[in-house]
Amino acid sequence: MAAEQQQAGGSVWTRPQRPRREQPALSREQIVAAAMELLDAEGIDALSMRKLGTRLNAGATSMYSHVANKDELIELVVDEVYGEIATQDPAEASDWRTEVTTVAQSLRQAFLRHPWIASVLGQVGMSSLGPNLLRLSEQMIGALETAGFSLAEAERGMNTVSSYVVGLASTEAAWLTVLARSGQSQQEWVDAFWPAALQAVQAFPRLSRLYAAQSEGFDVDSNRVDSFSDGLECILDGLEARLRRAAE
Amino acid sequence: MAAEQQQAGGSVWTRPQRPRREQPALSREQIVAAAMELLDAEGIDALSMRKLGTRLNAGATSMYSHVANKDELIELVVDEVYGEIATQDPAEASDWRTEVTTVAQSLRQAFLRHPWIASVLGQVGMSSLGPNLLRLSEQMIGALETAGFSLAEAERGMNTVSSYVVGLASTEAAWLTVLARSGQSQQEWVDAFWPAALQAVQAFPRLSRLYAAQSEGFDVDSNRVDSFSDGLECILDGLEARLRRAAE
DNA sequence: ACGCCCTTGCGCACACTGTGCGGAGCGCCG
DNA sequence: CGGCGCTCCGCACAGTGTGCGCAAGGGCGT
Secondary structure (H helix, E strand, O other), X not given: OOHHHXXXXXXXXXXXXXXXXXXXXXXXXXXXXXXXXXXXXXXXXXXXXHHHHHHOOOOOOHHHHOOOOHHHHHHHHHHHHHHOOOOOOOOOOOOHHHHHHHHHHHHHHHHHHOHHHHHHHHHHOHHHOOHHHHHHHHHHHHHHHHXXXXXXXXXXXXXXXXXXXXXXXXXXXXXXXXXXXXXXXXXXXXXXXXXXXXXXXXXXXXXXXXXXXXXXXXXXXXXXXXHHHHHHHHHHHHHHHHHHHHHO | OOHHHHHHXXXXXXXXXXXXXXXXXXOHHHHHHHHHHHHHHHOHHHOXXXXXXXXXXXXXXXXXXXXXXXXXXXXXXXXXXXXXXXXXXXXXXOOHHHHHHHHHHHHHHHHHHOHHHHHHHHHHOOOOOOHHHHHHHXXXXXXXXXXXXXXXXXXXXXXXXXXXXXXHHHHHHHHHHHHHHHOOOHHHHHHHHHHHHHHHHOOOHHHHHHHHHHXXXXXXXXXXXXXXXXXXXXXXXXXXXXXXXXHO
């Protein structure tokens, strides 16, 4: 610490180098950005106000002038994640399916870029009403409404799609978090866990067959993205069906 | 504390009432059950090992003989929640759609009975491989496979449905948690938040129309269950479509 | 029958958390 | 130039998960 400085000098100059009002030295944006870095680098457990403070060359409680709570801070960071997703230019009006698919894929990838978000969504919920989330909602509802759905139908469709994306991406992200915490490579982790999984599953015939089939190697990652796209298209098929049904 | 007892008596009798080996006095099941009670009653923030200990007339660290971690404890409680869902008797082989729907609805209701689960799923993931979760997976895959899907298709279908259920129920449960923490009634909370929501949304035309339409009252709860069932049927429609497509 | 060991529960302690409070430095307005 | 207010920070408090070592008995070897 700076203990020796305090002992050497008087209390007058102990921290003269603190550049008080040249610029506020701490801003909401900086805090949110630093929190995002910390979360991406070390995960949710490493985010403490003290660590965030030191990373900003500030005290532990200095952020409370700009942010009410740790919870509010987290809400802000979450919306920042949503902010990474660009809304499409409405000029290039493409197929509604590709438009919805684009948003969904971007959302998934944003979640996988910031896996800590899974551990946080259950506390913050989608209820935070941050501007970026609202923007995404507006776009998706817009795509569905111009496709021919009523406004209420469009909202339900959006809820269905986004629930699917959030649910699946959360599971994936949680898995990534566990993986990261274990410190092993993906292959190591799978190898280590596979026997236990096989044994846990052996009382269930279909799961056993499934796991056995998956044993004879296949690419885990590519299967995952296929699986995501497949489920998404399944939902879109369901939506398209009711669109056609309404048109007749 | 029991300080005066120690001062008054010798250290010999300070805790003679502890019934050492008459019965183990603490079991995994008891611990999990008590944790569930505590979680249901006071939510995730109230679950600490100390509180759990006092509730079991035990010390704070006495559970660590039966449970490795707090995390492991939470995994156990989560699987206990899945355990509340009964698997259907395979004898009465009904329509695959109603079978899947039954599981999905039960899952949703279990989540809403224990809203704290939302804040926990992102840390534990579905990756815990607890026996009850496996049982549910087996049933759902079974329903899909006997309906005519291949094993791999059945797994993907299950993933799609369960991701949807988990995602949506998590959002709802998170909302319930926020509501409970606020201490207000649902109506009070909505009334208090509505102006802010309207203002946040006013930059987005479609969301504004949507919220305005929802302002002229309708039953929030019934709309929610309708919305859930609607999205679920949408997914099932999509699945059924590929079943028919494969049959041709 | 007696003494030893080994399991099991628990008190203590440590490092760490979020955050309320009061004070201190600085810029700005009157 | 004096007072006000906004930021920033050190301190302190209550509370957390959990590692460590001790104590108390039941079960077993002799």
